Amino acid sequence: EVHLVESRGGLAQPGGSLRLSCAASGFTFSDYEMNWVRQAPGKGLEWVSYISGSGRNIFYADSVKGRFTISRDNARNSLYLRMNSLRVDDTAVYYCARVGLLYRLLDMDVWGKGTTVTVSS
Amino acid sequence: QSALSQPPSVSGSPGQSVTISCTGTSSDVGSDNGVSWYQQAPGTAPKLMIYEVGSRPSGVPDRFSGSKSGNTASLTISGLQAEDEAVYYCSSYTSNNIHILFGGGTKLTVL
Numbered sequence: 001e002v003h004l005v006e007s008r009g010g011l012a013q014p015g016g017s018l019r020l021s022c023a024a025s026g027f028t029f030s031d032y033e034m035n036w037v038r039q040a041p042g043k044g045l046e047w048v049s050y051i052s053g054s055g056r057n058i059f060y061a062d063s064v065k066g067r068f069t070i071s072r073d074n075a076r077n078s079l080y081l082r083m084n085s086l087r088v089d090d091t092a093v094y095y096c097a098r099v100g101l102l103y104r105l106l107d108m109d110v111w112g113k114g115t116t117v118t119v120s121s
Numbered sequence: 122q123s124a125l126s127q128p129p130s131v132s133g134s135p136g137q138s139v140t141i142s143c144t145g146t147s148s149d150v151g152s153d154n155g156v157s158w159y160q161q162a163p164g165t166a167p168k169l170m171i172y173e174v175g176s177r178p179s180g181v182p183d184r185f186s187g188s189k190s191g192n193t194a195s196l197t198i199s200g201l202q203a204e205d206e207a208v209y210y211c212s213s214y215t216s217n218n219i220h221i222l223f224g225g226g227t228k229l230t231v232l
Contacts, residue, residue, distance in 0.1 A: 037167075044210060044223060044224070044225045044226040045159070045161075045167060045210050045212075045223040047220070047221035047222070047223060050219070050221065059219040061220060061221075095166055095167075097167075100169070103172055103173075104155045104157075104172070104173070105219070106155065106157050106212050106221045107155070107169060107173075108167075108169060109169050109178055111166035111167055111168075113166055114166055
C-alpha cells in the first residue's frame with residue numbers, strides 16, 4: 001500500500017530552524033515528483049515547494065524562497081524540507097504529497113497525514 | 122502570485138447539484154496549465170478529485186465533474202450526498218515562473 005509519513009514537526013523560535021522529513025513506501029519513490037504543501041490554522045492550502053524525481057528541478061513559493069530548502073534521497077525513499085529563518089507565519093500543518101505518475105506537477109494523488117510546525121517565542 | 126478566487130461557501134440539499142467556481146488569470150487557469158480540484162474533510166489531508174480540468178482519478182465517483190471557460194474553472198457535484206460535505210480547493214499553476222496556486226477554498230454544506 002502506498003504511504004507517505006511525515007516526521008514529527010515541532011516548536012521553533014522565530015529565526016530558528018527545523019527539518020521535516022517524509023518517508024515514502026509502497027511505490028518506486030524515484031519515479032515520482034513531490035511537493036510540500038502547508039495549511040496555517042483555520043486557513044487554506046498553500047504550496048511550499050516542488051522537486052522532480054531526480055532532484056534536478058526545484059521550485060519554491062515566494063514566501064519561503066531563500067529560507068527553505070527541499071531535497072530528496074531516493075536511496076532512502078525520503079523527502080526533506082529544511083526550514084531556516086522561521087517566522088511566526090510559517091506556523092502550519094505541513095503535508096508532503098506525491099505528484100501522480102505522468103500527471104502535471106499540481107496533481108497530487110497521495111498525501112501524508114501532515115505534521116504540525118509551530119513558530120513562537 | 123495571488124491565490125485563485127473561490128466563493129467562501131455553497132450549499133445544497135441531498136440529491137441536488139452544486140457548482141463551485143474558481144477564477145484565475147490567463148497565466149494560470151486560462152492557460153494550458155491544467156486545473157485540479159481537491160476535497161478536504163475536517164481533520165484530514167486533501168484528496169485529489171479532478172485533474173486536467175475534467176478528468177477523475179480512479180475511485181472518484183462520476184458525480185464529480187470539472188470544466189473550464191476562459192479564466193474560470195468549475196467543479197460540479199451532482200446527486201449531492203451527506204459525505205460530500207467538505208472544503209473544496211481548486212489549483213492551477215503559472216508556467217513562466219513555476220508556482221502552484223490554490224484557491225481560498227469553498228465550504229460545501231449539505232443541508
